[in-house]
Structure formats: C-alpha cells, structure tokens
Amino acid sequence: MNEADALRAAALLESAGYQPTADAQAASLLLLNTCVVRQQAEDKIHSRLRYVADLKRKNPEIVVALMGCLMGRNPRQKQAVEQHYPFVDLFLPPSDLSPLRSFLGSPASARMPGDAESEALPLPASRSGQTIVAYLPVVLGCSHACTYCVIPYRRGREQSRPAEDILAEARALTERGVRELILLGQIVDRYGLDRPGEIRLPELLRRIADLPALHRVRFLTSHPNWVTEELIETVADTPKLTPYFEIPVQAGSDAILSAMRRGYTAAEYEALLARIRQRLPSAGISTDMIVGFPGERAEDFDASLALMERVNPDMIRIAKYSPRPLTYSARHLPDNVPEEEKERRRVALERQLRRTLTAKNAPLKGRMVEILVEAVEKNGRRYGRTPDYKPVFIDHSNATPGALVQARITWAGPFSLIAEENRSS
Ligand code: SF4
Known part of the structure; x- marks a missing residue:
C-alpha cells in the first residue's frame, strides 16, 4: 500500500514538472514515505529524518514532505509529529495527497480517501521505463x-473506494501500458462491504479482468475469514485472474492466534488452503508469520513450524514481534520473548522455508511456464513472474516488457527461477 502511495505521489510530482534524482543533495523536494508496522521500519525513518534535517540546515530552500503511517490520520498524532519535526514543510496522511496537491497549486483535491472524480487521481509513475505491473488500492x-x-x-477505518473510480483508474492504467493490476486492501476480500449497494470483490475482479489490454489481475491481502467460495470460484473461472493468494496466518498455535485476535484456528486456516488447492491445484499461496509474540512458548513456535511444514506455502514473510504504540498487545501483553530467542525462531523458520521451497521448486525444472515480462535487467536478462507469482529470470530473450512468453525452467532455486524462452511458442 505504501508503494502504491509513493508511486502516486511521484506521478503527481512528475505531472507538476519534477524529475526524479538519485542524489538527495541535488533535490529541490524530498518526500519521505513512512512505515511504522515494525519498530525497525520506524527506526529507519528517524535516522533518515536526521539526515534530511542536516540537508535542510545546509539548504533551507529544499522542501521536505513527510508522508504515511508515521503521520497517521489522527490529528493528535499528526500534531505530535509536526512538533517533533519542525523542519518538515508538508505533512501527508497515508493515501492522502491533498497537502501535496495544494502545495503544487493543483486545482483538484486528492480523491483517494474520499470519492469519485477519478480523473483527479494521479496515476502511478514508473520507476524505470514502462510500468507493466501496477498496484491499485481498492480498500x-x-x-x-x-x-x-x-x-x-x-x-x-476500512473504506472501500467506489467501483466506478477503480474501474476508471484501471482503464487509464492500461492505456499507459500496464498489463497486470494488483488490487490492494488490508483485507481486500472485504471490498464493498462498507459501501451499501456496492459490488463485491468477485464482481469487481470480473469487471477489471474484462479490460482487453490487461493480461493479469491479482488481489492482496486476504484474511482467512473472508476468502469466500465465490471468490475462489471466480479466480478458478476467470482466466486473467491469477491463481495466487496472499493469506497471512501469523501463528500456528491456537493460543497465540487467540491472543492476536485473528479470529480463526490453525485447523481452519489449513482447511481453507485445502479448499483452495482442491479447486485450484496450481495456486500459489504466500503467508505472513510473526515470531516471538508475547507469551509465545517453545511449543507454540513448534506449532508454527509444524503448520508451515504441513501447508507448505510458496512464500512466508517472517517478522519478529515488536510492540507498536496504542495497540492492545503493547498496552496489555508483556513483550516477554527475549530478542535472541525471537531471532533464533526467525532463523529456524527461514531455514525450514528454504528447505521446503527447494524441494517444492525442484520438480519445476524442465517445465514450461507462462511469464509476464516486467523488465529488462542490466545484463539483458528479462525479468517477470509466473501466474503463481514466482520471480523468473529469462535467458536469451528479446521479449519486450509487457509481453507474455512461454519459457522452459532451466534452474529452480527456493526463491527464484531461471528459464529459457521457447521461441517456437
Ligand atoms: S493485521 Fe489485522 S488489523 Fe492489521 S491490517 Fe491486517 S487485518 Fe487489519
């Protein structure tokens, strides 16, 4: 979501005549998009801000903009950040570009958290050359x-965007060459539930998949309690919807899941993945895990290892627990797993993942896969992804970004694949 916000901010700046630079000292405007989901991310922002404060001291003409979750949407939080960083000129809440628009003298107000007038939405800029895959926030x-x-x-709070805005933006993105859209929401499956009369995610996905120029459509992130049979059927029946699900589980122990208030048990999660794989045997499934949650005993962590071994996901994003301000766990649950033990659990889970993915991907060698080419690497290799979201480097290919190619896997590692294009295909 942060990346989607940052690309929109970049698009807005580019439309006002700004050009990106890799040299912060040469910039006339510096915009920092912030993440506070973990303490480590927040520490990084504070250190960057110290660097930016120094630049601003040397060159008071630089405009400094601070955006995202450090600010939040709560006015008191915003005020605290403003007082703490007096050298910052512009403060932008997450997904809200209106302060930047006002600064640039743009006539329309930002629409993202609000509504309609989708032409006012700046469309994502491309990092390098043409953007083939774009994020599209929907919730x-x-x-x-x-x-x-x-x-x-x-x-x-949860806020679905109007379907008409999303469709207009999707159309505009395809006109700019985008060939894959990734619909985003913290619980994307809940799309439309907060807007009476609105269509739901399966229908939204079908309508977006109808856009002729698009090759692929994905959505993330799902919550285990909100992945419906209709959603699974829609993915199975709509060729452009990729067989890929991101469904964080966070823990394998029911005691920890309950303390996290996730709202499901490990067995229910396992049953959901079994249902998805029964209908879509080729589905790629990735998940998130937190290690070292307050009260996580050795046997709770063993339950996480065992669950991951059983469900064998295609990727696990592993995070060490860190207490976040205002949250229930920070206020009421002692952070009682020592840091070394959190690290030991993280490494153990990562090792297991490497081992299971090595075994899972090995049989792919020799197989033909469809790849959407996203970029040309410096060494000429093409980079893209399979429908189930595995990253692939393609040797000896002349394919242009945006092309769908058939390629044979020549090497399969745990976290990426190498392929040769089948020119006769
Ligand atoms: S972890 Fe829970 S509260 Fe946080 S965004 Fe996901 S569903 Fe919402």
Whole structure:
C-alpha cells in the first residue's frame, strides 16, 4: 500500500514538472514515505529524518514532505509529529495527497480517501521505463484491530473506494501500458462491504479482468475469514485472474492466534488452503508469520513450524514481534520473548522455508511456464513472474516488457527461477 502511495505521489510530482534524482543533495523536494508496522521500519525513518534535517540546515530552500503511517490520520498524532519535526514543510496522511496537491497549486483535491472524480487521481509513475505491473488500492484502512497491529490507528477505518473510480483508474492504467493490476486492501476480500449497494470483490475482479489490454489481475491481502467460495470460484473461472493468494496466518498455535485476535484456528486456516488447492491445484499461496509474540512458548513456535511444514506455502514473510504504540498487545501483553530467542525462531523458520521451497521448486525444472515480462535487467536478462507469482529470470530473450512468453525452467532455486524462452511458442 505504501508503494502504491509513493508511486502516486511521484506521478503527481512528475505531472507538476519534477524529475526524479538519485542524489538527495541535488533535490529541490524530498518526500519521505513512512512505515511504522515494525519498530525497525520506524527506526529507519528517524535516522533518515536526521539526515534530511542536516540537508535542510545546509539548504533551507529544499522542501521536505513527510508522508504515511508515521503521520497517521489522527490529528493528535499528526500534531505530535509536526512538533517533533519542525523542519518538515508538508505533512501527508497515508493515501492522502491533498497537502501535496495544494502545495503544487493543483486545482483538484486528492480523491483517494474520499470519492469519485477519478480523473483527479494521479496515476502511478514508473520507476524505470514502462510500468507493466501496477498496484491499485481498492480498500483503504482496516477495522479488524488484531492486537499487535498499528495499521488501524494509522491508516484509519476500512473504506472501500467506489467501483466506478477503480474501474476508471484501471482503464487509464492500461492505456499507459500496464498489463497486470494488483488490487490492494488490508483485507481486500472485504471490498464493498462498507459501501451499501456496492459490488463485491468477485464482481469487481470480473469487471477489471474484462479490460482487453490487461493480461493479469491479482488481489492482496486476504484474511482467512473472508476468502469466500465465490471468490475462489471466480479466480478458478476467470482466466486473467491469477491463481495466487496472499493469506497471512501469523501463528500456528491456537493460543497465540487467540491472543492476536485473528479470529480463526490453525485447523481452519489449513482447511481453507485445502479448499483452495482442491479447486485450484496450481495456486500459489504466500503467508505472513510473526515470531516471538508475547507469551509465545517453545511449543507454540513448534506449532508454527509444524503448520508451515504441513501447508507448505510458496512464500512466508517472517517478522519478529515488536510492540507498536496504542495497540492492545503493547498496552496489555508483556513483550516477554527475549530478542535472541525471537531471532533464533526467525532463523529456524527461514531455514525450514528454504528447505521446503527447494524441494517444492525442484520438480519445476524442465517445465514450461507462462511469464509476464516486467523488465529488462542490466545484463539483458528479462525479468517477470509466473501466474503463481514466482520471480523468473529469462535467458536469451528479446521479449519486450509487457509481453507474455512461454519459457522452459532451466534452474529452480527456493526463491527464484531461471528459464529459457521457447521461441517456437
Ligand atoms: S487485518 Fe491486517 S491490517 Fe487489519 S488489523 Fe489485522 S493485521 Fe492489521
């Protein structure tokens, strides 16, 4: 979501005549997009801000803009950040570009957290050359309130965008060459539930998939309780919807899942993945895990290892628990797993993942896969992804970004693949 916000901010700046530079000292405007989902991310921002403060001291003409979850949407939080960083000129809440628009003298107000007039939405800029894959936020904020999560406090309550805006933006993106759209929401499956009369995610996905220029459509992130049979059927029946699900589980122990207030058990999660794989045997499934949550005993962590071994996901994003301000766990649950033990659990889970993915991907060698080419690497290799979201480097290919190619896997590692294009295909 942060990347989607940052690309929109970049697009707005480019439309006002700004050009990107890799040299911060040469910039006339510096915009920092911030993440506070973990302490480590927040520490990084504070250190960057010290550097930016120094630049601003040397050159007071630089405009400094601070955006995202450090600010949040709560006026008191915003005030605290403003007081703490007096050298910052512009403060932008998450997904809200209106302060930047006003600064640039743009006539329209930003629409993202609000509504309609989609032509006012700046469309994502491309990092390098043409953007083939673009994020499209469809649900902003979250109202779930898992006990460890700061997002509801910083990104506000759940808010679905109007389908007509999303479709207009999707159309505009395809006109700019985008060939894959990734619909975003903290619980993307809940799309439309907060807007009476609005269509739901399966219908939204079908309508977006109808856009002729698009090759692929994905959506993330799902919550285990909100992945419906209709959604699974829609993915199975709509060729452009990729067989890929991001469904964070966070823990394998029911005691920890309950303390996190996730709202499901490990067995229910396992049953959901079994249902998806029964209908879509080729589905790629990735998940998130937190290690070292307050009260996580050795046997709870063993349950996480065992669950991951059983469900064998295609990727796990592993995070060490860190208490986040205002959250229930920070206020009421002692952070009682020592840092070394958190690190030991993280490494153990990562090792297991490497081992299981090595075994899982090995049989792919020799197989033909369809790849959407996203970029040309410096060494001439093409880079893209399979429908189930595995990253692939393609040797000896002349394919242009945006092309769908058939390629044979020549090497399969745990986290990426190498392929040769089949020119006769
Ligand atoms: S569902 Fe996701 S975004 Fe929402 S509170 Fe839970 S972890 Fe945070």
